[in-house]
Amino acid sequence: MKIISKSILLLSVLLLSSCATIISGSRQNVEINSEPGSAEVYINGIEIGNTPVQKNLKRNQEYSLVLKLDGYEPYETKLERKFNAWYIGNIAFGGLIGLIIDPITGAMHKLKPEEIDGTLKSGTTYTTERGKLLITISMNNDANSEKVGQLKKLK
Secondary structure, eight states: OHHHHHHHHHHHHHHSSOHHHHHHOSEEEEEEEEESSOOEEEETTEEEEESSEEEEEETTSOEEEEEEOTTBOOEEEEEEEEEOGGGGHHHHTTOHHHHHHHHHHTTTEEEEEOEETTEEOTTEEEEEETTEEEEEEEOOBOTTSOOOOOOOOOO
16 A cells, blocks of 8 residues: 555656646647737748738747738738746745746747837737737837728618
8 A cells, every 4th residue: 555655656746847838838838819800920021821820839939020011011020939827836846847847938938029129010009818828919000002092881
């Protein structure tokens, strides 16, 4: 009986000691939206689709994000790695293995849009919802484009 108890305790310590990996995982779901919609989205130079679009990205990398839409200026920003506070759980719960596993899996990071002097780049808003990053980008009209008409709301 003591062997079984010790085995369960050891297994629990090993499995529950990498807090950030268990709580948030090594990937983060990122949803990108734009105003106006249907902008082409490029991550690290690769087209992934048109807005709104979702992508599951590794947390241990930084990404270049570009949105393009005819008649609008291209929008460029970065998704940066930031510290994930769940990593501290390894210290609180004595998870030596977690201190090693979380950096390897990338779970000690979370992705956030680029900040310049502590504020987001103009036109960017974001929220996080259950570990999911929701980014909305307002695109500016291209000054070089010729305006050919304006849609009006029906009354």
